[in-house]
Amino acid sequence: MCEITKQPEIKVATGDRAILPEGAKTIPIFVMGKKYDVPETLTIMKAMEFAGFKFLRGAGCRGGICGACPTVFRMAGDYKLHFGLACQTVVEANMYLAQIPFFPANRASYNIEEMSAAADAIHALYPEIFRCVACNLCTKACPMEVKVMDYIAALKQGQIDKAARISFDCIQCGLCASRCMGEIPQYHVAQLARRIFGKFIQPRFEHLVSRVKEIESGKYDQMLDELTKMDHETLKKKYVEREREPDLSSLGAWKPKETQYL
Amino acid sequence: MAYTPELRELIKKVEATRPARLERARRGENYPALTMDEREEVLSKFHPDYQKDAKRIVRVGPNKGDSLQDQVVGLLESKSIIRPDKVNLNTINHETDVLVIGGGGAGTSAALMAEAAGCKVIIANKLRHGDSNTIMAEGGIQGATQEGDSPYYHYLDTIGGGHFTNQPDLVAALAKDAPLSIAWLESLGMMFLKQDDGRAVTRHFGGSSRKRMHSAGDMTGAEIMRVVRDEVRNRGNNITVLEFSPAVELLLDEDGKCAGAILFNMETREYSIVKAKAVVISTGGFGRLHIKGFATTNHYGATMDGVVMAYRAGVANKLLASTQYHPTGVAYPEQNVGLLITEKVRGLGAHVLNIKGEQFCFPLEPRDVESAELIQEAMAKGLGIITPTGRVGLWLDSPMIEELHGPGSVRKELPAKFIQFERHGIDISKDPMLVYPTLHYQNGGICVNGNSETILPGLYAAGEAIGGVHGENRLMGNSLQDIITFGRRAGKNAAAYIKGGVELKKLTLDHVVKFEKELAEAGIENPQIAPILLPDYSTDEVAANRWPEAVTEKV
Numbered sequence: 001m002c003e004i005t006k007q008p009e010i011k012v013a014t015g016d017r018a019i020l021p022e023g024a025k026t027i028p029i030f031v032m033g034k035k036y037d038v039p040e041t042l043t044i045m046k047a048m049e050f051a052g053f054k055f056l057r058g059a060g061c062r063g064g065i066c067g068a069c070p071t072v073f074r075m076a077g078d079y080k081l082h083f084g085l086a087c088q089t090v091v092e093a094n095m096y097l098a099q100i101p102f103f104p105a106n107r108a109s110y111n112i113e114e115m116s117a118a119a120d121a122i123h124a125l126y127p128e129i130f131r132c133v134a135c136n137l138c139t140k141a142c143p144m145e146v147k148v149m150d151y152i153a154a155l156k157q158g159q160i161d162k163a164a165r166i167s168f169d170c171i172q173c174g175l176c177a178s179r180c181m182g183e184i185p186q187y188h189v190a191q192l193a194r195r196i197f198g199k200f201i202q203p204r205f206e207h208l209v210s211r212v213k214e215i216e217s218g219k220y221d222q223m224l225d226e227l228t229k230m231d232h233e234t235l236k237k238k239y240v241e242r243e244r245e246p247d248l249s250s251l252g253a254w255k256p257k258e259t260q261y262l
Numbered sequence: 263m264a265y266t267p268e269l270r271e272l273i274k275k276v277e278a279t280r281p282a283r284l285e286r287a288r289r290g291e292n293y294p295a296l297t298m299d300e301r302e303e304v305l306s307k308f309h310p311d312y313q314k315d316a317k318r319i320v321r322v323g324p325n326k327g328d329s330l331q332d333q334v335v336g337l338l339e340s341k342s343i344i345r346p347d348k349v350n351l352n353t354i355n356h357e358t359d360v361l362v363i364g365g366g367g368a369g370t371s372a373a374l375m376a377e378a379a380g381c382k383v384i385i386a387n388k389l390r391h392g393d394s395n396t397i398m399a400e401g402g403i404q405g406a407t408q409e410g411d412s413p414y415y416h417y418l419d420t421i422g423g424g425h426f427t428n429q430p431d432l433v434a435a436l437a438k439d440a441p442l443s444i445a446w447l448e449s450l451g452m453m454f455l456k457q458d459d460g461r462a463v464t465r466h467f468g469g470s471s472r473k474r475m476h477s478a479g480d481m482t483g484a485e486i487m488r489v490v491r492d493e494v495r496n497r498g499n500n501i502t503v504l505e506f507s508p509a510v511e512l513l514l515d516e517d518g519k520c521a522g523a524i525l526f527n528m529e530t531r532e533y534s535i536v537k538a539k540a541v542v543i544s545t546g547g548f549g550r551l552h553i554k555g556f557a558t559t560n561h562y563g564a565t566m567d568g569v570v571m572a573y574r575a576g577v578a579n580k581l582l583a584s585t586q587y588h589p590t591g592v593a594y595p596e597q598n599v600g601l602l603i604t605e606k607v608r609g610l611g612a613h614v615l616n617i618k619g620e621q622f623c624f625p626l627e628p629r630d631v632e633s634a635e636l637i638q639e640a641m642a643k644g645l646g647i648i649t650p651t652g653r654v655g656l657w658l659d660s661p662m663i664e665e666l667h668g669p670g671s672v673r674k675e676l677p678a679k680f681i682q683f684e685r686h687g688i689d690i691s692k693d694p695m696l697v698y699p700t701l702h703y704q705n706g707g708i709c710v711n712g713n714s715e716t717i718l719p720g721l722y723a724a725g726e727a728i729g730g731v732h733g734e735n736r737l738m739g740n741s742l743q744d745i746i747t748f749g750r751r752a753g754k755n756a757a758a759y760i761k762g763g764v765e766l767k768k769l770t771l772d773h774v775v776k777f778e779k780e781l782a783e784a785g786i787e788n789p790q791i792a793p794i795l796l797p798d799y800s801t802d803e804v805a806a807n808r809w810p811e812a813v814t815e816k817v
């Protein structure tokens with residue numbers, strides 16, 4: 001697997017494995033205090049792999065969206081603490097780093113059907129949000145630049161819609177919770193808020209209600225059945241001749257000429 | 263990471279040829295497209311799917327005689343992690359109704375449906391619940407929800423896009439269930455993009471006849487995954503989630519029904535036995551096999567495990583030879599490697615260039631042809647650009663877009679890409695990007711019918727792990743739909759199967775014994791051990807320093 005490609009004259013990195021090309025520089029990084037020399041420009045994740053680590057925890061999507069790889073680091077001689085995703089942050093010389101692949105945070109169980117657009121349920125399930133001291137450490141830690149403190153503040157005031165929107169980019173990495181003075185599991189609260197918003201506050205898909213009924217009444221069964229049995233040529237002809245909805249039609253307004261299959 | 267001085271030096275060559283290239287572009291001239299014969303040639307020589315030397319014939323099992331990629335065949339002809347005759351199958355560690363292997367979007371949907379039908383469920387995950395390809399999908403999910411559309415047209419678009427190689431009953435299931443899936447996700451509280459009146463905001467995409475693509479920001483897959491996973495957590499009484507515990511082998515009973523699996527706790531290195539009345543395989547795709555060394559868009563655990571396990575239990579797969587490569591994946595900076603750069607960049611007029619700043623292909627050939635031409639230029643002709651991390655790439659001259667469509671157009675037309683590169687100090691409206699083909703999607707997989715059933719009683723499969731829904735070519739937005747449609751069907755049908763009364767007999771691994779005997783009879787020496795679970799990224803140097811020969815035993 002992931003062997004160097006056949007042509008031997010060009011040695012290139014393949015798959016996700018980095019190599020150190022001739023003449024390239026290495027820089028020292030400190031993984032949990034221990035020094036490794038790694039090629040510059042690598043991400044923390046790939047630099048650690050270059051050094052010989054194999055991830056079990058601390059790596060998931062490898063694309064900045066799953067939240068498996070939160071990492072804290074300091075630069076030698078600087079008091080400032082930094083936060084980032086190992087798969088997205090590039091190594092710098094003399095970086096001292098540790099991953100926090102898991103941080104305990106309480107999650108309240110609930111029945112979504114029993115929720116409503118009112119914020120009372122959120123307040124009852126997560127009374128700790130009122131312990132927020134507005135220190136803003138959460139927002140500073142967030143690798144997705146989510147305004148964490150602001151969504152907690154919005155929820156305290158019962159503004160579910162605002163919290164849902166502000167928190168939309170959250171990847172549930174847990175860094176905010178690891179910093180919280182109020183010991184709040186922010187991202188779990190935000191998840192609840194978004195689901196309540198999606199189910200009870202956003203308007204429902206009206207047009208989908210009738211489509212679901214049509215499907216359940218079996219309206220399309222025979223049409224689809226015919227298509228599955230159709231000979232290749234007829235099918236191809238139908239495919240080629242199908243009408244295309246104009247790009248600029250407004251949603252739901254356009255009607256095709258052929259209506260018997262709608 | 264901004265461009266290094268060495269790369270900056272090379273960019274000068276791109277800038278040097280740009281005025282003349284722009285001149286030609288303004289006159290409407292372009293690099294000539296290949297003729298059909300030339301296409302054939304470049305494909306057969308350089309496209310990973312076509313290269314005969316990259317493929318070989320499967321020698322054992324239900325797909326015996328098929329010609330597939332080297333790595334895929336290696337996994338199909340592999341031997342088990344466990345020694346089947348030494349396992350004590352009398353000690354059952356977990357007993358459940360439904361075992362779901364792989365908690366991405368497909369598996370999690372299956373678990374929810376089975377639970378809703380009254381089943382106890384275990385979800386076994388290789389990584390954390392949700393670390394998956396599902397969470398990475400940005401674009402959207404298809405479904406014929408608008409009045410001017412219907413499942414009929416969804417069917418036509420899908421089968422036409424797949425060059426009519428799709429399995430018809432699967433396409434019919436997809437088209438029929440798509441609106442139901444979307445309604446289900448909405449009822450769970452997913453934040454779809456909607457107009458103020460509640461109408462879905464839907465878009466066209468390559469190969470669509472109707473605006474059918476629904477989305478949630480530019481992280482549709484992540485929103486789906488977050489919502490279904492959260493719902494599983496609410497149903498913790500009936501759904502047990504085991505993380506870092508991949509399945510490594512299926513278990514059958516003496517009657518030949520699927521009856522559970524062996525799990526491997528990767529942290530403690532302990533094995534355990536799950537006895538289950540029904541099993542759902544939803545282990546996703548194979549991007550992390552890095553077929554022919556390609557980078558991939560896929561998550562860390564995409565290693566084709568489900569197909570391997572099912573194969574040993576006698577379940578065939580289809581269309582596995584067909585892989586989706588995207589011609590322009592990012593080759594630099596390192597943190598974006600493998601990620602997609604939309605076709606739109608070339609659509610807007612950006613040229614693809616070699617290290618000398620010269621054009622070598624028509625930029626809008628079909629995806630597979632374009633990929634082959636890039637590979638040829640970089641690898642056979644040696645005219646690629648080598649990055650500081652030892653990757654090879656070719657230039658994609660995005661600043662041309664500013665010249666052709668006016669200042670500010672890169673930012674306006676490609677906002678997400680602009681920000682993605684800007685974050686790493688690269689302004690793609692001023693500097694070109696480095697790109698190379700990337701491995702994106704496993705088109706083929708386990709054979710199932712429209713009910714998500716395999717030929718093995720009690721074994722269901724869903725999601726990227728199955729084959730036939732998309733034929734040889736998948737339309738965008740159809741795989742997020744596929745995982746919900748077939749995930750739900752798998753869960754529902756597994757529950758119905760159990761309700762019908764399932765009496766499990768003694769557990770056995772005889773299918774593995776039999777399969778390994780076949781390997782030996784076919785003369786396959788030193789087969790690989792699989793599933794491989796995670797890719798190995800150790801460098802040659804590190805591997806050598808581990809002293810593969812000189813150490814006495816594994817420490």
Ligand SMILES: Cc1cc2nc3c(=O)[nH]c(=O)nc-3n(C[C@H](O)[C@H](O)[C@H](O)COP(=O)(O)OP(=O)(O)OC[C@H]3O[C@@H](n4cnc5c(N)ncnc54)[C@H](O)[C@@H]3O)c2cc1C
Nearest residue numbers: 364366367368388394395396401509546563725726739742
């Ligand atoms: C970057 C990217 C963008 C995409 N964009 C889109 C898009 O816009 N629209 C669209 O429709 N599709 C898109 N796709 C495709 C789509 O996201 C996937 O095909 C789909 O989500 C696969 O879902 P799944 O549930 O089958 O597999 P996955 O979501 O990959 O889940 C499989 C799970 O099983 C686990 N697993 C693997 N092996 C084992 C084992 N042995 N035991 C236990 N667990 C195991 C995996 O770790 C993973 O968690 C995209 C894919 C990628 C990678």
Ligand code: SF4
Nearest residue numbers: 142170171173174176
């Ligand atoms: S809000 Fe918290 S959990 Fe979400 S991405 Fe930011 S730091 Fe991570």
Ligand code: SF4
Nearest residue numbers: 132133135136138180
């Ligand atoms: S870290 Fe906690 S206490 Fe501080 S602002 Fe954020 S939520 Fe409030």
Ligand code: FES
Nearest residue numbers: 060061062067087
């Ligand atoms: S591995 Fe998923 S966010 Fe880094």
